Amino acid sequence: MNVFKQLFISIYSPKAISTFRFQGIGKSILFVFILSLLSTIPSWFHLTNELKEASKGVNQTLTEDFPSFSIEDGKLITDTNHPVEINRNEFTFILDGTGTYGVEEIEEKNNAIGILEDQFVFVTNGQAQAYEYSLLNISLTKEDLVDLSKQFNQLLPIIMTVLIILMFLFSAFVKFIEVTILALFGKAINNSLQRNLNFSKIWIISAYASTLATFFFFIMDLLQVIVPGGFLLNWFVHIFVLYLTLKEIPQTKNPLKVS
Incomplete structure (x- = not known):
């Protein structure tokens, strides 16, 4: 048998x-x-569906919805004086250089990506991971993140x-x-x-x-x-x-x- x-x-x-x-x-x-x-x-x-949707959402949100921004000296610099929150494909994307949002507020979104005043925050199924810009020692612009998003999409099958x-x-x-x-x-x-x-x-x-x-x-x-x-x-x-x-x-x- x-x-x-x-x-x-x-x-x-x-x-x-x-x-x-x-x-x-x-x-x-x-x-x-x-x-x-x-x-x-x-x-x-x-997981495959979530990663595909999240990747697609990140690319669309960065290119179409978020204003210009950059990360310099451990801080987020934006062209807007209020937080931007976009809901797409069951994911919430937040750009906030005002300090309005913290890790706990992002975590409440269940599935979210936050580019905050001094840190990146990734939340999946209510579990948050935060990365401070100063510790990452990075300088980025919106265009840099768009390029990174495109590269990630190309590598997604391998990942x-x-x-x-x-x-x-x-x-x-x-x-x-x-x-x-x-x-x-x-x-x-x-x-x-x-x-x-x-x-x-x-x-x-x-x-x-x-x-x-x-x-x-x-x-x-x-x-x-x-x-x-x-x-x-x-x-x-x-x-x-x-x-x-x-x-x-x-x-x-x-x-x-x-x-």
């Missing part, structure tokens, strides 16, 4: 999962990588490729740890149910037992639905499916031989 058919069956059939214990560990490792890729897709999809690879590797690292911890729970369940399985077989079963919760959160993340108590729900489903799977395995005739 190929891994994609196993992926589908593992969503609903603990009995089928129990039969996978006879396969090699290599195929199970491949399966964990596939689950890792699956869990990465929603983040990759949303996204690197980010996708890093996200996948991190997701795979987390998934392998998750499966290993689940297998430790499985070892205790195995002994309790008096099933004669060694740890490698329990690890294989654990990899497939994690499919249902992984697929559920894949759908929720794709739809950007926040699941209350998601962490606890994830582990409850993992352990419950693993328990049902181990119950499908015949009980050992001699409990003393349980490893």
Whole structure:
């Protein structure tokens, strides 16, 4: 049975999962990588769209909406005596040389880019990062930032490729740890149910037992639905499916031989 058919069956059939214990560990490792890729897709999809929209918005805002400005000696110098706030593509862009806006005000915008009196502020999902001009030791004009924005757009495919690879590797690292911890729970369940399985077989079963919760959160993340108590729900489903799977395995005739 190929891994994609196993992926589908593992969503609903603990009995089928129990039969996978006879396969090699290599195929199970491949399966964990596939689950890792699956869990990465929603983040990759949303991040790609957000970066594209933000990049497009920055370029349009700089060229069409912001007045001329420059950053010199750690301060913003503008041709206007009031803040400029532009909302575009679910992003807020702010140019403020008056000191009206601070980090907290920008953070309230949820997704925003602020060129303030003495610092850049970037906010994504309500989390702000601020960079003071004096520490960056830069001198820039509006035209310089327009050029930088265009260069960023050209490099965006490369940047996204690197980010996708890093996200996948991190997701795979987390998934392998998750499966290993689940297998430790499985070892205790195995002994309790008096099933004669060694740890490698329990690890294989654990990899497939994690499919249902992984697929559920894949759908929720794709739809950007926040699941209350998601962490606890994830582990409850993992352990419950693993328990049902181990119950499908015949009980050992001699409990003393349980490893």
